[in-house]
Amino acid sequence: MSRVRVLVGTRKGAFVLTADGKRERWDVSGPHFGGWEIYHLKGSPADPNRLYASQSSGWFGQVIQRSSDGGKTWEAVGNKFAYDGPTGTHQWYDGTPHPWEFARVWHLEPAPSDPDTIYAGVEDAALFRSTDGGQTWQELSGLRTHPSGPLWQPGAGGMCLHTILLDPRHPGRIFVAISAAGAFRSDDAGATWRPINKGLVSEQIPNHTAEVGHCVHRIAQHRSRPDTLFMQKHWDVMRSDDAGESWREVSGNLPTDFGFPIDVHAHEPDTVYVVPIKSDSEHYPPDGKLRVYRSRTGGQEWEALTKGLPQANCYVNVLRDAMAVDALDPCGVYFGTTGGQVYASASAGDTWAPIVEHLPAVVSVEVQTLS
């Protein structure tokens, strides 16, 4: 029988939640790396027992942990993220030039076919790759040295590269997203990059339709239709059907189109999930009601999913990497909150129940479907 393993990164450690395919009874293990911020954990599609974790601390910096037994034991691997060549400058909050400085790893993306190859999205924004299981890291510097780099500016959370999509159909095609620079695409395995932000409109920047400067919060893709991308921007939910060449807004009837995560149903490429948040200065659900919104039409038409979620006095946030889906049928949907709850739906969002409720603030949620 299939099983699922949910990997949860929190402000004070990592937790591993497991259940059988019914997804009713859960075992919770952790905290692993207690007291450290775990920005992200993710398993290798090529070897589900190979996990990677980004462990960081304001005191002690960045550590990368690797497990070869599904999270039972871990070993620290390489954590030297050295920018390749002159670092140059990006814009600081006050508009002055500021040198690139490594702060932390926001997102780890293992390659689909090799458990030793993994990509890391970091702050200050850059993309690194390891081909030796995380022992050493090399920057794919064509992104950071793009001519627009000096114009990039951090969002309030730092200038982070938080989204990495390895295109399953076009070898060498990689999508990334950076707050607040925007979305970028490489078609040559990360050697060269170009911004793909045409159609994005951001009133928070002087030129609302500039080539770069957009605060993209998250991009999601369905493996069967990789040219279609869904984006949750600072404001606006967007869709592209041409691999990011152009975008159109699909916020439709959402109560607010601000939010952080976005994900796609495992078996229905037009079924999309978002969690609307009241505003950019009020990071909690509108009206104190925690609602996931689902579109079965690839955007525009959205329905509120509320069964099992708190519908009064709820003022948590759901961060950009804190939603994931499993590959079972019906598709399971999972998300974690800054209030320390991890909610799961084994019915594609129709009904929800908490797996665990009192963790530290959840930063990331990933799911592995195990046979």
Added chain:
Amino acid sequence: MIRVVLPAHLRTLAGLNGEVKVEVAGPVTLAAVVEALEAGYPMLRGTIRDQVSHRRRAFLRFFACEEDLSHQSPDTPLPEAVATGAEPLLVVGAMAGG
């Protein structure tokens, strides 16, 4: 033999209980002690000082013999009592956060 006391999180990371002892060949400086620590416990690389710039991490301090040695050059010899093992070098995390 140099005695070093690490913060709890770094002891956990390195799998250590209590003090750690390192050998330093040549002058006993802060840089030499940290180098010896990192050689013996590679998982500590980058957690005490930046791996590229070698700058001390901002929220860590180096104390010994009731003095703050954090701001002196990493190449300054450590006090004799540390060099002889009579006193430990303390790596201390700043009191901040939760």
